[in-house]
Amino acid sequence: DTAVSQTPKYLVTQMGNDKSIKCEQNLGHDTMYWYKQDSKKFLKIMFSYNNKELIINETVPNRFSPKSPDKAHLNLHINSLELGDSAVYFCASSPYGALGNTIYFGEGSWLTVV
Amino acid sequence: EDKVVQSPLSLVVHEGDTVTLNCSYEVTNFRSLLWYKQEKKAPTFLFMLTSSGIEKKSGRLSSILDKKELFSILNITATQTGDSAIYLCAAAGNTPLVFGKGTRLSVIA
Numbered sequence: 001d002t003a004v005s006q007t008p009k010y011l012v013t014q015m016g017n018d019k020s021i022k023c024e025q026n027l028g029h030d031t032m033y034w035y036k037q038d039s040k041k042f043l044k045i046m047f048s049y050n051n052k053e054l055i056i057n058e059t060v061p062n063r064f065s066p067k068s069p070d071k072a073h074l075n076l077h078i079n080s081l082e083l084g085d086s087a088v089y090f091c092a093s094s095p096y097g098a099l100g101n102t103i104y105f106g107e108g109s110w111l112t113v114v
Numbered sequence: 115e116d117k118v119v120q121s122p123l124s125l126v127v128h129e130g131d132t133v134t135l136n137c138s139y140e141v142t143n144f145r146s147l148l149w150y151k152q153e154k155k156a157p158t159f160l161f162m163l164t165s166s167g168i169e170k171k172s173g174r175l176s177s178i179l180d181k182k183e184l185f186s187i188l189n190i191t192a193t194q195t196g197d198s199a200i201y202l203c204a205a206a207g208n209t210p211l212v213f214g215k216g217t218r219l220s221v222i223a
Contacts, residue, residue: 041152041200043213090156102148103211105156 003027004106006091012112020077021109023091032074035090049074081113116141118205120214127221131193135217137203138185147179147186150202157202193221
């Protein structure tokens with residue numbers, strides 16, 4: 001059983017489109033995250049939700065909007081996609097009081113904007 | 115601003131060599147340091163370190179933390195081609211993990 005699962009794994013889309021990436025975790029964790037990994041493999045946090053509440057919102061264009069319908073799901077919606085949005089997006093989760101706890105990653109969603 | 119710096123950025127070694135990967139950090143209210151291995155997909159967890167001077171070991175891999183000097187090292191002995199990967203260091207403080215840029219290790223036969 002996959003602990004943190006993301007869909008789709010691969011996504012190729014044109015500039016200007018709107019797309020969503022879904023994430024689900026079955027670990028019973030309270031906290032979920034979205035990380036972006038650029039072409040140089042640098043991982044940077046975008047958002048963090050704790051029990052459906054947004055707790056971290058880094059400097060990310062407002063074209064990116066996370067949505068957490070329940071604590072097991074955290075979806076990422078991106079409007080008006082740009083070339084620079086091409087990256088791998090990782091969903092992750094951790095237990096409550098996540099600071100300092102192990103974060104578990106999904107397998108990533110490879111987004112290519114053409 | 116919190117930051118994590120890893121060195122070297124890339125490394126090529128022969129099978130059987132021993133390697134040491136370095137990670138220094140500056141994180142507000144430091145809580146823990148984590149090492150991940152990333153091959154083709156998601157980073158997979160290796161170690162979490164919270165106390166200075168206590169070595170954590172898993173097979174040929176070991177890691178230690180120095181909270182006074184704000185760094186950690188990851189050692190891999192008797193390297194194998196399967197150790198080829200990007201090794202990510204991350205520190206947790208007031209915010210969730212802040213990652214370094216990784217060390218790309220290539221082990222050649």
